[in-house]
Amino acid sequence: MELFPVPDVPEVREGDDLAAIISDRVTLRPDDVVCVASTVVSKAEGRFADLDDFPPGPRARELAGRLSELTDDEKDPRFAQAVLEESVALVMDEPFFLTETRFGHVGVNAGIDRSNVPDHDLLLLPKRPSESAARIRDELAADRIIVSDTCGRPFRHGQRGVAIGWAGLAPSRDWRGETDRDGRELGVTVESVVDELAAAANLVQGEGDDGTPVVVVRDFEWGDHGESDAHFRDIDGDFVRQALRDWSYEP
Structure with missing residues (x-):
């Protein structure tokens, strides 16, 4: 798998055609994954x-x-x-x-x-990042688009890239029902592929004033796995959020 930035992306203004900006600067393949920072999506959409x-x-x-x-x-x-x-x-x-x-x-x-x-x-x-990803996808040669953002996560310092919208691929790769090397069946493993690709792209995008908001992931292969639409947890299955209902901050 290879990742590389789309070069020379200008300052994005409201109404700009992101797909045209991208396609003018890189030749894409249908199986590429194009990771676009939410910042430029929001700017193009006038947010x-x-x-x-x-x-x-x-x-x-x-x-x-x-x-x-x-x-x-x-x-x-x-x-x-x-x-x-x-x-x-x-x-x-x-x-x-x-x-x-x-x-x-x-x-x-x-x-x-x-x-x-x-x-x-x-x-x-963006108001609806997956719809934004779908609009970009409709105008590009690549079939798979991820809109990414950076945020922290519980129990760890620092921020990393995450997917907040996507089009052309399922968010997760479902390993349940497959077996490990000892033949034990996997019962809970659902791999968040869009988050992993967004995090990998963020290494190339950088932070601050790097100015490289679009990254192409080439030769990523899904493999012979099932798909899962699971990504954001429902409150009924999010035990951390349930615990926070009864939590109060004490400085």
């Missing part, structure tokens, strides 16, 4: 915002005030309002906002970005 677009309500003021007290750092209630409006649930509200987005992704601050947004205060995640 810019300013803090003044989010006049804070009582809940936002309460949350911002509480975080300000806990962290000794003034929190803007307008940002808290933006997080609330971009979320369907607050999984945690202190010492930071852990949220569920409309499309099922759980992450900090509803994935709202405040970096690399030259003309606005905020950049919101």
